[in-house]
Amino acid sequence: MLQHLYVPIEDVEKLERVVQKLGYGSYSTIWLARDESSNEFVAIKICTADPNPHEFDVLSNLSSPQLSGNSPGRSMVPLILDSFQIQGPNGTHTCYVTSPARMSLSDAKDGSYIRLFKLEVARVLAAQLAVAVEYIHTQGLAHGDLHSGNVLIQLPSGFNEMSDEELYKIYGEPESEVVTRFDGEELSPCIPSRAIIPVWLGEASEELQPSDAKIILSDFGEAFSPAKQDKFDPLFEGFLAKEDDMTCEHADALGILPPEWWNKWDARHKKFSEDGKPINRESYRSLEDRFEDSVQQPRRAEKMPPFEPAERDALLSMLRSMLSFRPESRPSAKEVLASEWMVKWALPEYEKAQKS
Numbered sequence: 001m002l003q004h005l006y007v008p009i010e011d012v013e014k015l016e017r018v019v020q021k022l023g024y025g026s027y028s029t030i031w032l033a034r035d036e037s038s039n040e041f042v043a044i045k046i047c048t049a050d051p052n053p054h055e056f057d058v059l060s061n062l063s064s065p066q067l068s069g070n071s072p073g074r075s076m077v078p079l080i081l082d083s084f085q086i087q088g089p090n091g092t093h094t095c096y097v098t099s100p101a102r103m104s105l106s107d108a109k110d111g112s113y114i115r116l117f118k119l120e121v122a123r124v125l126a127a128q129l130a131v132a133v134e135y136i137h138t139q140g141l142a143h144g145d146l147h148s149g150n151v152l153i154q155l156p157s158g159f160n161e162m163s164d165e166e167l168y169k170i171y172g173e174p175e176s177e178v179v180t181r182f183d184g185e186e187l188s189p190c191i192p193s194r195a196i197i198p199v200w201l202g203e204a205s206e207e208l209q210p211s212d213a214k215i216i217l218s219d220f221g222e223a224f225s226p227a228k229q230d231k232f233d234p235l236f237e238g239f240l241a242k243e244d245d246m247t248c249e250h251a252d253a254l255g256i257l258p259p260e261w262w263n264k265w266d267a268r269h270k271k272f273s274e275d276g277k278p279i280n281r282e283s284y285r286s287l288e289d290r291f292e293d294s295v296q297q298p299r300r301a302e303k304m305p306p307f308e309p310a311e312r313d314a315l316l317s318m319l320r321s322m323l324s325f326r327p328e329s330r331p332s333a334k335e336v337l338a339s340e341w342m343v344k345w346a347l348p349e350y351e352k353a354q355k356s
């Protein structure tokens with residue numbers, strides 16, 4: 001708990017023009033506020049009491065006006081519009097102002113019973129993600145924590161025209177809950193006395209339209225410079241899964257590991273013949289099987305068009321190359337943008353959405 005020293009709500013309420021809470025993470029709370037000069041909504045990220053938040057440094061560098069101004073990827077990273085500090089009982093909280101967002105992709109799915117996007121929207125989102133990642137790579141950075149909770153959707157145009165009263169009428173006023181201890185003891189002064197529940201500005205994934213599907217790639221807390229630092233993560237991790245089970249899943253989906261790794265994996269004999277055929281198993285799912293039961297079948301069940309075979313094959317071919325076991329065999333973001341699926345399906349859909 002001591003590393004996660006949040007700001008007391010009273011200190012947030014002292015900030016002028018904070019109107020709602022947008023979200024929270026392990027290292028911050030994020031608030032919707034109105035910029036006094038432009039009258040537009042902004043997001044204020046208030047970090048936990050950490051004298052030197054890594055993300056702030058990264059985003060400050062990315063926001064530098066010297067960096068290529070008109071690259072489309074630049075509009076998809078949260079540029080810092082302003083920054084200040086709050087002193088609280090836990091120490092100094094760095095606060096920075098960025099564009100506000102409506103929801104993350106995972107929020108949009110959680111807000112839906114069917115958890116699917118329109119095919120056009122999925123293409124537009126994937127194209128922008130590749131553009132954004134390629135942009136940050138050109139700035140010498142790797143994001144380090146790409147997942148659907150960190151891809152945010154921008155607020156719809158027209159949101160800024162809303163008055164605070166209209167905002168509260170449509171989305172509700174801030175609701176808070178008193179913070180108590182399980183053992184009934186007094187809270188220490190470093191724990192906020194109340195917590196505000198984040199507002200829901202989002203909509204169900206299937207309702208999102210291509211023209212509204214504009215992303216902001218957020219959470220640069222794990223970003224790093226590959227030229228200065230190596231970082232290794234497994235392609236997939238499982239919650240509570242054993243390492244051998246995860247390795248088996250990798251080999252089922254993507255084929256056997258490179259020989260020098262395969263030969264070191266002793267448990268392979270229990271699950272595979274020496275030439276990599278699955279043995280002693282009732283179920284075994286290749287990448288194509290997983291795509292069929294996790295993407296195509298749910299789409300058909302909800303009467304949403306599935307991927308046509310030519311597009312599916314191009315998409316799987318791009319994904320398979322991105323999931324190569326050896327990092328050096330994986331395409332760069334630039335090469336991903338040049339893949340058949342991007343060129344024939346995703347990027348044209350993105351261009352169409354920009355014009356509409």
Ligand SMILES: Nc1ncnc2c1ncn2[C@@H]1O[C@H](COP(=O)(O)OP(=O)(O)OP(=O)(O)O)[C@@H](O)[C@H]1O
Pocket residue numbers: 022023024025026027028029030043078098099100101102103104149150152218219220221
């Ligand atoms: N600009 C923004 N506009 C709207 N909501 C945002 C914005 N930035 C972040 N959020 C929301 O707040 C949540 C937490 O943000 P973020 O992941 O950046 O915080 P964090 O403290 O670095 O968290 P963690 O490292 O635990 O993910 C996000 O999942 C998102 O829902």
